[in-house]
Amino acid sequence: GAGVSQSPSNKVTEKGKDVELRCDPISGHTALYWYRQSLGQGLEFLIYFQGNSAPDKSGLPSDRFSAERTGGSVSTLTIQRTQQEDSAVYLCASSLYNRGTIYFGEGSWLTVV
């Protein structure tokens, strides 16, 4: 596609429910990132996929968070048993190669009530 596409753009969920956020990177981009942006905060790195290499999961805040990237393209970020502190904008980004320019999607705004 022309840009990084994320869905849903907005999600309201009840505390304790699981949510899945989807990211469709720019076609051909081998690197894919997930970040979290909370109100008034910076961008918190969550996870990084590069080609067929093992993902860098060092930023995932707890074991309730996981992510997959199927076929080297689409990625899904899953948050289990959501908590109110998970409320944030979840940003996906991709780049053509590692260390290349990174392009961001518009984000998925998650609200846990």
Next chain:
Amino acid sequence: AQSVSQHNHHVILSEAASLELGCNYSYGGTVNLFWYVQYPGQHLQLLLKYFSGDPLVKGIKGFEAEFIKSKFSFNLRKPSVQWSDTAEYFCAVISGGNTDKLIFGTGTRLQVFP
């Protein structure tokens, strides 16, 4: 662990004033450096980037940044700001090592008044 520091959290300027936003990083090896901008209600966009070569990098909308290796800095500058520059500005670094993840600073909120 690598880190990025943006010391100016909130900057308020009048139009035509000069701007300099500080960015320092902690990694001592090869780095790729970026400035991103997020206008109100919009997604992050790349302003400029440094990979190698001339340490003075020019980006879009009249912005520039200078990579000073000895100071571990990559400050963003603009000689004369406009009201439309009101946004949040993020410095980011990719360092070497075992991973190429992009690490962001906490951002600087710039407000420009006419």
